[in-house]
Amino acid sequence: MKLLQSTKRYISIMLTALFMLTSLASIQAQASTTMVGTHELIAEEKLNLDRDALKGMLADEAVQDKLASMGVSPDQVEKRINSLTASELAQFNAQLDNAPAGAGVVGVIVLFLVIFAVTDILCVTNIYSFINCAR
Known part of the structure; x- marks a missing residue:
């Protein structure tokens, strides 16, 4: 049971970090595009x-x-x-x-x-x- 909880916690930390990295990359990509008025x-x-x-x-x-x-x-x-x-x-x-x-x-x-x-x-x-x- 303890092993399952620690595995879930480890996977959730990894997924959170991965989500944050991909979110930052998409924000940076959006900021670099030029908009024409x-x-x-x-x-x-x-x-x-x-x-x-x-x-x-x-x-x-x-x-x-x-x-x-x-x-x-x-x-x-x-x-x-x-x-x-x-x-x-x-x-x-x-x-x-x-x-x-x-x-x-x-x-x-x-x-x-x-x-x-x-x-x-x-x-x-x-x-x-x-x-x-x-x-």
Whole structure:
């Protein structure tokens, strides 16, 4: 009888220690995972939607003709749109919202020209020969 009680006690101590070790390992594993907040996901999705809307404006034939006459390919424009930061994209969309209704195509073209000038200044591209790199 005494042997059975001491065996039970020994097994219960071992099982308790094993349970505590596995619990600590799972807590440590949970703490190391990175959680992404809802606001971060919403901001990223809004950025993607803004980029898609801008690329949709680029699909307009009049815009493509005007850019082609200036020697700028649609691929270059798309690369630059993809490289815009969230604040630059928000500023651009605000400018588009404030533009008059009939000036949409001209506004888009002027915006792309400004974006090209900024990327030339930042040494990302070299489209305009009269703009020197800032470096």
